[in-house]
Amino acid sequence: MRNRVSLPVPALLRVLGVVLPLLVLAPLATDVHGQTSGTATPSSRVAPRDPSDYPVVVASKPFGESYLLCEMFAQLLEAHGIAVTRRPGLGATEVAFGALRRNDIDVYPEYTGTGLIAILHDSTADSLARDSRAVYDRVARTFTSRYGVRWLPPLGFQNTYAIAVRRSTAERYHLHTLSDLAREGAHLVAGFTPDFIGRSDGLPGLARVYGLHLRAVRPLAPAVKYAALADGAIDVADGYSTDGLLARYDLVTLVDDRHFFPPYEAAALISPRLARDRPDAVAVLALLSGRLDEARMRQLNQRLEVGGEDVRHVAADALSELGLTSAHGSSAPSLASDPHAPFWRYMWDRRATIGALTLRHLFLVLAGLGAAILVALPLGLALERAPNAAEPVVRMLGVIQTVPSIAMLAFMIPLFGIGTVPALVALWLYALYPIARNTYTAVRDADPGAVEAAEALGTTPMQRLLWVRLPLAAPVIMAGIRTAAVITVGAATLAAFIGAGGLGEPIVAGLALADTRMILSGALPAAALALVVDGLLALVERAVTPVAG
Amino acid sequence: MSDSQSSPRALAARDVAHRYDGVLALDRASISVGATRALALVGESGSGKTTLLRCFNRMVDPDSGTVEVGGIGARSQPVIALRRHIGYVPQDGGLLPHWRVLRNVALVPRLLQMDDPEAAAAQALRIVGLSVDTFGTRYPHELSGGQRQRVALARALAARPGVILLDEPFAALDAITRANVYEVFQDVRRELPMTMLLVTHDLAEAAHLADEIAVMRSGRVEQQGTMLDLHSAPATTYVAALIARAVATSAHLVAT
Numbered sequence: 001m002r003n004r005v006s007l008p009v010p011a012l013l014r015v016l017g018v019v020l021p022l023l024v025l026a027p028l029a030t031d032v033h034g035q036t037s038g039t040a041t042p043s044s045r046v047a048p049r050d051p052s053d054y055p056v057v058v059a060s061k062p063f064g065e066s067y068l069l070c071e072m073f074a075q076l077l078e079a080h081g082i083a084v085t086r087r088p089g090l091g092a093t094e095v096a097f098g099a100l101r102r103n104d105i106d107v108y109p110e111y112t113g114t115g116l117i118a119i120l121h122d123s124t125a126d127s128l129a130r131d132s133r134a135v136y137d138r139v140a141r142t143f144t145s146r147y148g149v150r151w152l153p154p155l156g157f158q159n160t161y162a163i164a165v166r167r168s169t170a171e172r173y174h175l176h177t178l179s180d181l182a183r184e185g186a187h188l189v190a191g192f193t194p195d196f197i198g199r200s201d202g203l204p205g206l207a208r209v210y211g212l213h214l215r216a217v218r219p220l221a222p223a224v225k226y227a228a229l230a231d232g233a234i235d236v237a238d239g240y241s242t243d244g245l246l247a248r249y250d251l252v253t254l255v256d257d258r259h260f261f262p263p264y265e266a267a268a269l270i271s272p273r274l275a276r277d278r279p280d281a282v283a284v285l286a287l288l289s290g291r292l293d294e295a296r297m298r299q300l301n302q303r304l305e306v307g308g309e310d311v312r313h314v315a316a317d318a319l320s321e322l323g324l325t326s327a328h329g330s331s332a333p334s335l336a337s338d339p340h341a342p343f344w345r346y347m348w349d350r351r352a353t354i355g356a357l358t359l360r361h362l363f364l365v366l367a368g369l370g371a372a373i374l375v376a377l378p379l380g381l382a383l384e385r386a387p388n389a390a391e392p393v394v395r396m397l398g399v400i401q402t403v404p405s406i407a408m409l410a411f412m413i414p415l416f417g418i419g420t421v422p423a424l425v426a427l428w429l430y431a432l433y434p435i436a437r438n439t440y441t442a443v444r445d446a447d448p449g450a451v452e453a454a455e456a457l458g459t460t461p462m463q464r465l466l467w468v469r470l471p472l473a474a475p476v477i478m479a480g481i482r483t484a485a486v487i488t489v490g491a492a493t494l495a496a497f498i499g500a501g502g503l504g505e506p507i508v509a510g511l512a513l514a515d516t517r518m519i520l521s522g523a524l525p526a527a528a529l530a531l532v533v534d535g536l537l538a539l540v541e542r543a544v545t546p547v548a549g
Numbered sequence: 550m551s552d553s554q555s556s557p558r559a560l561a562a563r564d565v566a567h568r569y570d571g572v573l574a575l576d577r578a579s580i581s582v583g584a585t586r587a588l589a590l591v592g593e594s595g596s597g598k599t600t601l602l603r604c605f606n607r608m609v610d611p612d613s614g615t616v617e618v619g620g621i622g623a624r625s626q627p628v629i630a631l632r633r634h635i636g637y638v639p640q641d642g643g644l645l646p647h648w649r650v651l652r653n654v655a656l657v658p659r660l661l662q663m664d665d666p667e668a669a670a671a672q673a674l675r676i677v678g679l680s681v682d683t684f685g686t687r688y689p690h691e692l693s694g695g696q697r698q699r700v701a702l703a704r705a706l707a708a709r710p711g712v713i714l715l716d717e718p719f720a721a722l723d724a725i726t727r728a729n730v731y732e733v734f735q736d737v738r739r740e741l742p743m744t745m746l747l748v749t750h751d752l753a754e755a756a757h758l759a760d761e762i763a764v765m766r767s768g769r770v771e772q773q774g775t776m777l778d779l780h781s782a783p784a785t786t787y788v789a790a791l792i793a794r795a796v797a798t799s800a801h802l803v804a805t
Contacts, residue, residue: 463660
């Protein structure tokens, strides 16, 4: 009898694991059937039937695994006939979650520990640290009540922070655990992502729990971090346990022997509007719950981050291996990504994409710059007439200029969400200063002798402005516009962090995947674009320069 | 353009005082210039001569005292109209660097909506001895210093004003060019009857170009009169010393 009772327990758990999510989804699932009754296959849904039938916006944060999960969500939805819009590589947690709350995006992969600490700032984290179920329950409950945001049941794997060292370092200092690291910290230099340095579940927490004090801590971008570690420029780096890059560089991860890091179970995070109006999409996304284990994830991440395979290709393979899509049903165009192909070949293969991204980039630059000219030029002229207001206003615009681009974009999210509008507002703000300042000073300082003579001979202030001061100021104003244009081309690459597209997309993705060629496929056209825009404006500048004096 | 404005008008300043940011620039200065007469304001840098000159086209509105143009208080005249009927030549010429010569010279005729501004400009260029064909299409930076000052003079004359103000117009020229421009200037005076006020720090230039001289010092007019008056009956020791120095210089020049 005991045997007969004990045997079903694991099976029961397995059943519960499937049934519980279904119970959660039950009311929604009913709706799905109600809506789609009579349809032979889900994929035959084509025409929108009601106003809530919008394309589902699928997003990710800017690192490899997040890109991959985002692409899997997108392809899975597409396989079920649901239209999607992809917004991969959004800034960081604040940007992605900020956008989700506002329904600017509908789903992105998040981790329970991140939700608990970086979003909820939950101070009870320590007591929960070992219990992944408790963490999931807490974030699921709190996110629903506080934000109307839903956590789908976990995907099935954890991706916790991993502290990595070179194999040689581990051997030399006998490092196996984080306690060992704390013992030897005075000899070691760390390179951590800025995120990790600031988060309470990052370095500050490690310092508190392990008494970890390193010789030096350098903030480094993920892509640079691993290369720097492999080259010996740093000795310690933070990573993710499922990171493909850990294998690429033959690194050793240290054991979290005091269980400091909370559980980081990956799950799909669902926007309030999707949870409300799109049970069809939610049900499809839930198909992935419980299907991805750590071994599979590590293998997929390696294909992406070490093998340099295209994310669409890896995602399509993963879905078909899981039996979630038919092997040939994948819509992913397989971009032959031979890592040994020459660089020009790589660029040539992507010419259509690069061309489209360049046009998109150009649009962002021209729209942001154009709007800035429309405002900054009259503003500069007005300031010249109101000298008391001029310096404070110009200084304020200068202060805006000093706001880091990423911070600026993050500020835009609560106001404008993500996408084109906040990106344009940010670019516009950056372009104001050089144009307004140059207009103001150039008009103010235009050939005083000529202006004075024109005044003494009986010109009106407006005549002096139009006939004398503006024409004389034109070259300096154009120089301001050129400066603004080059700044805008550069700043627009960061628009990718808030889903506005442009040449920043391959740069952000390339940085996340430590893929130099991908970075260059965005950076080189961006540099060329800056040169071309500056060159064209130089011609305009020459044309408006009154006489070659 | 009314006749009263284009015909030579008398200029007068009485007890004019003015401060810039608390610094006294004019200290009860008085001068008078009869219609068609030419007066030179002579003095050191900072003596207030330019400030006094600028009171007549209201580039400066003094704190106190009266300034009259054509017997009427300058302040009671609309400033734009007043300026359009007073010629003005600053020291650096003040030409608009992005306008060709003909357009520069046609500025005031154009402001006054005269029938053919360019014809007026062409005539003014002829009066100062510059060929329209050669110089009309040049930019100011394509001219020599002397040519530039002649163009500035032409611009001041183009609308045939009854009054012309010259603020050290020849100071930056070399001696030979200056002698040339003096000749041009005297031709102009013969051809166009005007009341003229000239600022200069050069007593010889003043004696050469003006009918009378007003010696200024520390914002005051020490004495106004002909060169002979100043020489024979200097009102102050400053005037006496100034004249003595000038005479010594010219005697030295004659002797060598």
